[in-house]
Amino acid sequence: MNSQADIDDLLIRTAPEAPTDRTLLFAMRRMAMGGLNDAHAAHALFSAFGGSHRRPLVLLRALMAELARSSRNRILVAPCCCGRMTHGEAMLMGAIGVATQDPRRAHSRLAMVLGTSDCLGALSSAQALGQTFEDLGRPLSPGAL
Numbered sequence: 001m002n003s004q005a006d007i008d009d010l011l012i013r014t015a016p017e018a019p020t021d022r023t024l025l026f027a028m029r030r031m032a033m034g035g036l037n038d039a040h041a042a043h044a045l046f047s048a049f050g051g052s053h054r055r056p057l058v059l060l061r062a063l064m065a066e067l068a069r070s071s072r073n074r075i076l077v078a079p080c081c082c083g084r085m086t087h088g089e090a091m092l093m094g095a096i097g098v099a100t101q102d103p104r105r106a107h108s109r110l111a112m113v114l115g116t117s118d119c120l121g122a123l124s125s126a127q128a129l130g131q132t133f134e135d136l137g138r139p140l141s142p143g144a145l
Helices: 004-010 019-034 039-052 054-070 087-098 103-114 120-135
Strands: 011-014 084-086
Touching: 011 087, 019 039, 019 054, 019 087, 039 054, 054 120, 084 087, 087 103, 087 120, 103 120
Parallel strands: none
Antiparallel strands: 011 084
């Protein structure tokens, strides 16, 4: 059984407060647990973007597939209802948030999470996803890590 200290070490950061960031985190968690075609993730993006939901949905699926393909590390994901984030989630959210403005920083974050320096596919997917959120009027917060 895990002690409270072990749980606190896993959940290092509070979940983002911005609604768009929370939507992305929720959709990422749902896809990580339920697969790329998770209906709850699709509904969350539909609720946030309305009829324009397909582009962020497809790009999030591409990012999640690329993360699964290229990762050498296990990326821990908290339950959807959790108000805190794991280190991996925080690094991914931060990488997506800065991918369009600071690709080097995003690449280094992705490389740390994935355990490989060969993560240009993940970086490209993160950039496309971040740009999509901006294009649709819901920019993500730049990561603070």
